[in-house]
Amino acid sequence: MLDNKLKAFPKDFLWGASTSAYQVEGANLSDGKGPSCQDVKELPAGTASLDVCADHYHRYKEDIKLMAEMGFKTYRFSIAWTRLIPNGTGEVNQAGIDHYNDVINTCLEYNIEPLVTMFHFDMPDALDKRGSWSNPESVDWFVNFAKVMFENFGDRVKYWLTINEQNMLTLVGPIIGTLRIPEGTTNVLKEVYQQNHHMLVAQAKAMVLCHEMLPNAKIGPAPNISYVYPATCKPEDNLAAQEYNAIRNWLYLDMAVYGKYNNLVWTYLEENDATPTFAEGDEEAMKNAHPDFIGFNYYSTATVQKAAADDELDPGADQQSARGEAGYYKGYANPNLKKTEFGWEIDPDGFLATMREMYSRYHLPMIVTENGLGAYDTLEDGRVHDNYRIAYLRAHIEQLHKAVTENIEMMGYCPWSAIDLVSTHEGIRKRYGFIYVDTTDEEVGTLDRYKKDSFYWYKKVIATNGEDL
Numbered sequence: 130m131l132d133n134k135l136k137a138f139p140k141d142f143l144w145g146a147s148t149s150a151y152q153v154e155g156a157n158l159s160d161g162k163g164p165s166c167q168d169v170k171e172l173p174a175g176t177a178s179l180d181v182c183a184d185h186y187h188r189y190k191e192d193i194k195l196m197a198e199m200g201f202k203t204y205r206f207s208i209a210w211t212r213l214i215p216n217g218t219g220e221v222n223q224a225g226i227d228h229y230n231d232v233i234n235t236c237l238e239y240n241i242e243p244l245v246t247m248f249h250f251d252m253p254d255a256l257d258k259r260g261s262w263s264n265p266e267s268v269d270w271f272v273n274f275a276k277v278m279f280e281n282f283g284d285r286v287k288y289w290l291t292i293n294e295q296n297m298l299t300l301v302g303p304i305i306g307t308l309r310i311p312e313g314t315t316n317v318l319k320e321v322y323q324q325n326h327h328m329l330v331a332q333a334k335a336m337v338l339c340h341e342m343l344p345n346a347k348i349g350p351a352p353n354i355s356y357v358y359p360a361t362c363k364p365e366d367n368l369a370a371q372e373y374n375a376i377r378n379w380l381y382l383d384m385a386v387y388g389k390y391n392n393l394v395w396t397y398l399e400e401n402d403a404t405p406t407f408a409e410g411d412e413e414a415m416k417n418a419h420p421d422f423i424g425f426n427y428y429s430t431a432t433v434q435k436a437a438a439d440d441e442l443d444p445g446a447d448q449q450s451a452r453g454e455a456g457y458y459k460g461y462a463n464p465n466l467k468k469t470e471f472g473w474e475i476d477p478d479g480f481l482a483t484m485r486e487m488y489s490r491y492h493l494p495m496i497v498t499e500n501g502l503g504a505y506d507t508l509e510d511g512r513v514h515d516n517y518r519i520a521y522l523r524a525h526i527e528q529l530h531k532a533v534t535e536n537i538e539m540m541g542y543c544p545w546s547a548i549d550l551v552s553t554h555e556g557i558r559k560r561y562g563f564i565y566v567d568t569t570d571e572e573v574g575t576l577d578r579y580k581k582d583s584f585y586w587y588k589k590v591i592a593t594n595g596e597d598l
């Protein structure tokens with residue numbers, strides 16, 4: 130489409146940014162909070178422990194005030210399951226309810242719409258010990274947790290996200306520290322997709338419950354979507370790209386929106402003797418659920434070529450790295466794209482391609498729930514000159530603007546992250562925030578907050594509703 134005929138962003142566009150509880154809060158065992166899988170996992174060498182993080186648990190008022198100064202219309206944060214229900218099921222921890230009530234009320238005082246992620250990589254350890262998502266009861270555990278949230282916060286929270294990056298939990302769970310494979314499992318793929326099935330059913334039931342309990346609320350999924358390119362115009366590479374698109378992206382959204390397994394993924398599971406077992410009522414539950422919008426995290430595209438049946442392939446180092454599966458597809462470093470300091474490809478055009486493809490498949494309003502650049506920032510005289518981050522975000526907002534112009538219903542944009550926090554596996558040295566937090570992987574610092582150059586830049590972007598980039 131033409132570059133010079135842009136339409137304005139909607140007046141009520143939700144500009145904001147995101148965090149997740151276990152990465153930002155700290156205080157991970159305080160005030161009655163139980164441990165989650167993140168608190169008991171062995172941390173990658175040299176990375177900050179999770180007991181302090183950005184100390185957002187104690188400093189959320191100061192942080193939300195800074196978000197308000199940037200002009201945020203929304204703040205996406207997650208609720209730690211173990212702060213609310215320390216053992217995952219059973220007794221509710223009033224201190225946890227009080228804490229999130231206060232976070233929500235603070236947002237509302239500044240006219241910031243809370244956008245709540247229900248589950249962001251932090252399964253209660255007590256439920257891990259009962260089999261985590263491999264246990265069919267996990268569906269009820271999650272629905273009960275959802276009910277506690279809807280009862281306590283539903284009078285003020287209008288926007289809910291179910292499971293953050295379920296596709297990454299399924300594809301690279303060991304990196305994120307979430308996957309539990311029961312002893313004696315012989316077909317790991319089947320086990321992983323059975324767990325994935327339980328998450329899909331849990332999500333479906335939570336969406337139905339949300340609509341029953343909170344008729345005015347809106348709820349949607351939040352997968353990590355990377356549109357997949359074929360490495361060449363060889364027809365076999367194009368077929369491989371379609372297969373990886375289905376396995377990485379569409380499985381999750383086809384199920385959330387249409388209540389159906391994607392046919393390519395189902396075939397792949399059949400071929401590997403890995404189709405999940407349906408419990409009574411699962412099919413109906415998945416058909417009955419309908420999201421009101423789609424949230425999605427976008428960092429980059431992926432590129433693949435056809436893999437031979439005897440190729441030995443990398444299962445993937447993290448969320449965005451090239452992966453492969455023998456006989457299907459293998460990752461390919463796209464020579465047209467630059468990379469971040471942490472090796473993630475940068476592809477703003479691919480962001481537009483992703484939005485186009487998603488909208489043409491699902492025709493639902495969409496909100497970007499993550500997008501951003503992890504970098505080694507340095508604090509000099511109280512400032513962080515993160516022009517590289519501004520360049521990344523500017524290039525992506527330009528494409529977002531084009532999506533709006535193309536009549537794709539975009540509701541909002543929440544980059545990762547509002548404030549510096551601990552990365553999934555690369556410590557706090559990999560920073561994403563608009564607000565610098567004085568702390569390192571080696572030792573806890575003053576935890577003072579500093580506004581990065583990107584803070585002032587994003588403030589201007591929001592003030593002009595995306596016109597002045």
Ligand code: BG6
Nearest residue numbers: 149293294448503552553554559
């Ligand atoms: C997403 C997650 O995958 O990417 C976040 O939802 C994560 O939790 C973010 O922090 C950036 O990834 P990383 O690995 O750099 O922390």
